Amino acid sequence: MVTNSRIIRGTALLTVGTFAAIGLTACGGGGGGGESTDKTITIGMNSGLVPTFEGYAEAFEAENPDWTVEVSAVPDAQPDYIQQLVTQGLSATTPDIIFNYDTLNQTLAGNKLLFDMKPWLDEGKGGLTTDGFLENFLDQYRVGDTITGMPVSADSGMLFYNADIFAQYGITDLPTAEWTMEDVYRVAAEITDASGGAVYGLGTPIGDSTAYFTFYPVVKAFGSNIYDPETKKFIFANDQGLEAWTTLLAPYTEGFGSPYSAAADGLNLFIGGQTAMTVGARPNVANYRDGMPDVDWNVQEMPKVDGNSTTGGGSYSLSISEKSTNKEGAWEFLSWFYATDGGMKAAEPNGVVPATKDGLENGTWKDDSNPVPSNLIPVTEYAVENAILPDAIPDDVQPKVAPALTKALEQVILEGQSVKDAYTAAQDELNGLLG
Incomplete structure (x- = not known):
C-alpha cells in the first residue's frame, strides 16, 4: 500500500x-x-x-x-x-x-x-x-x-484522462482496457511534444516514491518484488526490478511526464488541466467531479505489463x-x-x-447516477478485483523503505546516478537493517 x-x-x-x-x-x-x-x-x-x-x-x-x-x-x-x-x-x-x-x-x-x-x-x-x-x-x-x-x-488505482486535451492536440487514440504501459508512454510523449511542453502527457505516477500503489504493482508485473517473504530479503534491485524502476522513472528521465518538483510540492496538475493523464485512487473521482465540471474526462483500467495488472490499491x-x-x-x-x-x-x-x-x-455504490465519468462502474469492478497489494515487510524496517526508495529516485533524476547503482545501494541498505 x-x-x-x-x-x-x-x-x-x-x-x-x-x-x-x-x-x-x-x-x-x-x-x-x-x-x-x-x-x-x-x-x-x-x-x-x-x-x-x-x-x-x-x-x-x-x-x-x-x-x-x-x-x-x-x-x-x-x-x-x-x-x-x-x-x-x-x-x-x-x-x-x-x-x-x-x-x-x-x-x-x-x-x-x-x-x-x-x-x-x-x-x-x-x-x-x-x-x-x-x-x-x-x-x-x-x-x-x-x-x-x-x-x-x-480502494484501487485507475487511469484518469482528459479527453479535451487529447482532442486539443489532435490525439484520437483514447485509452482502452487493452493499453499497455508502452501505449500510455507513447501517447503521453505525443501530447507533450504536440503541446510544446505546455501540457504534460502524463502526471508521473511514481511521484516521490512514497505511494506504494503507484509502483508496487509495476515491480510485481515485471517479476520482482520489494521484499521477498520466502528469502526474507529485499530483492527490488534484481534484473527484473531494475527494469521496472527504469520504466517507472521514464516519464521523468525522458521528459514526457510531470516534473519531480510537482510531486515534491504535492501538486495535482490533472485538475488544473496541465496533464492529460494521471494515475489515481478511485476516491479522486469526487474531487474531479467538483473541480472539473466543464471538462470531458473519464477513467480507464490501469495499463498492463506483459499481460499483468499494474493496478494498485490499499x-x-x-x-x-x-x-x-x-x-x-x-x-x-x-x-x-x-x-x-x-x-x-x-x-x-x-x-x-x-x-x-x-x-x-x-452494493448501492453501483447506483451512482452521475454520468461522469461514464466508465466508472466497470473500471472500478476491474480495479478492485485485480488490485495488487504489497506483501508485509518486517515492522522494524518498514518505516525505512519509503525514504530509501525516495533517496534512490532522487539520486537518479537529480544527481544523474544510474538506476542500477542507486537502487542496489538502497536494497543493500535495507537488507543491512534486517535482523
Whole structure:
C-alpha cells in the first residue's frame, strides 16, 4: 500500500483533508472481557474520519436505540498512536474498535494490540465470514494464522484522462482496457511534444516514491518484488526490478511526464488541466467531479505489463483492541457496519466501495447516477478485483523503505546516478537493517 498518510488521504478523500494529531480521549468499554455485551462501544478513529464515523454511529444508534457509540480521534503519527494504545491498555481505557491500515497492521499486531478475529470469522459470527471479504484486501490484515483487521473500503488505482486535451492536440487514440504501459508512454510523449511542453502527457505516477500503489504493482508485473517473504530479503534491485524502476522513472528521465518538483510540492496538475493523464485512487473521482465540471474526462483500467495488472490499491480497516473488555459489543457494531444493507449502505454515499464480495456485487455504490465519468462502474469492478497489494515487510524496517526508495529516485533524476547503482545501494541498505 501506499505509505501511511498518503494511503489514508487516498482512501478517504471525501472526508479527509490532512491529518491532525489529536489525542484520543480516554474511554473504555465495559463488560466481561468479551463474554458479555455492554451497550456502549468506543471507537478510536483517524482524526480526518471522525466526522464520517460519527455519522455511522448515529445511523447504528438509530437502528439500535439502546446502544451508544462514542468516536474519538487518534494521533496521526505511528509511534504516538502505538504508544497511546499501549498506555491505554495498561490503564484499561483502550477503545473497543480501533483504526488500522494495511502498512500499520503488522506493527500493531507485533505489539500485541490487536484481537485475532479469525476464529469468529471462520464460524460466521454475526454474519461476518472470512470468505465474505475480498481476498486480496483481507490478506493485508493476516499475520501468520491470524486476522487482525477487516478492510473498510476496497480502494484501487485507475487511469484518469482528459479527453479535451487529447482532442486539443489532435490525439484520437483514447485509452482502452487493452493499453499497455508502452501505449500510455507513447501517447503521453505525443501530447507533450504536440503541446510544446505546455501540457504534460502524463502526471508521473511514481511521484516521490512514497505511494506504494503507484509502483508496487509495476515491480510485481515485471517479476520482482520489494521484499521477498520466502528469502526474507529485499530483492527490488534484481534484473527484473531494475527494469521496472527504469520504466517507472521514464516519464521523468525522458521528459514526457510531470516534473519531480510537482510531486515534491504535492501538486495535482490533472485538475488544473496541465496533464492529460494521471494515475489515481478511485476516491479522486469526487474531487474531479467538483473541480472539473466543464471538462470531458473519464477513467480507464490501469495499463498492463506483459499481460499483468499494474493496478494498485490499499485500505484502512477496523480492528478490535486486544485489551477491549467489550469485544462482543464491538462485534455487534462490526456485524452491522460491514453488512451491505447496514453500515455499508450508509458508507457508500461517501464513495466507499465495500471490501466484501456481496458489497462489490450488490452494493448501492453501483447506483451512482452521475454520468461522469461514464466508465466508472466497470473500471472500478476491474480495479478492485485485480488490485495488487504489497506483501508485509518486517515492522522494524518498514518505516525505512519509503525514504530509501525516495533517496534512490532522487539520486537518479537529480544527481544523474544510474538506476542500477542507486537502487542496489538502497536494497543493500535495507537488507543491512534486517535482523
